[in-house]
Amino acid sequence: MSKMTTKRLLPCLIFTTLFSVASSANQTAESNLHDQANSDRLVKAVSDIEENARPVTESKTEIKVNPGKYFSYYHLQYLLNTEHYKINQDYGFNAGGQFEVLVPKEHFPIAAPNCNRDIIIRMPWSSIVNDKKALYEQLLSKQQNTLVTLELNPYVKVISEQPLQLALTYCNVFFRHKAGNYYDQL
The missing domain is CATH 4.10.860 (DNA Excision Repair, Uvrb; Chain A)
Incomplete structure (x- = not known):
């Protein structure tokens, strides 16, 4: 896949x-x-x-479509509101900088019809963990809303190209990753 x-x-x-x-x-x-x-x-x-599926424009969320060798990647910047997310404490901060943030699906800008409750935002594993640890600590403290960059692949379905309409096929999205580190840009 x-x-x-x-x-x-x-x-x-x-x-x-x-x-x-x-x-x-x-x-x-x-x-x-x-x-x-x-x-x-x-x-x-x-x-x-x-x-x-709902048009992305309805949620006023900018989606950046980055063409890849075999398929397009869908990225968005999302404001994690301190009142609308929680850190998965059972998962914690693992080796390789992995952690999970749970967002109720009604507060996420992309439709997820197969998801019952939460969208799981996962940080992928890599050997570089400093930036990931700093982001984890910032989210854990819940002192301020935090703008993060997410990758919707591979669990995204394009419903319409114009206007862009997307839907998640599963409850998972990922923090954007590039060159083995969290990449906080579209």
Whole structure:
């Protein structure tokens, strides 16, 4: 999945599921019912994502689309309001500078129809941890709102290019990372 966008992966999943349903004609009726149930769940998930997507412009959030070799990367700057996030204390600050921030999905500017409660903002692992530790301490203190740069890939689906409409397929986004360190720019 590292080299495929969700946009490319979804048709593959649909094709695989539909092929599975079609090829199961020789199987028992019970097996066919199971395949149909899986196909129905997939169709519903795609429908939910498309229905719940909202234009990014409605949330007044600037999304920077950075073209990559194989697919585009979607970055945004997001203000972590001290009243609308919490640090995942169970996860803590791990070796490699990893930590998690939980934001209720209703306070996140990108729709996440498959997410029940919180968007998980994760800091990726790397050997460079000083900037990550400083950001973690600042967020933990909750003394001020903090502007952070996030990467929506790989769990983002493009609903529309014009106007840009995105939806998250899972509850995870990441702090932007570049050259092994947190990268606080679009």
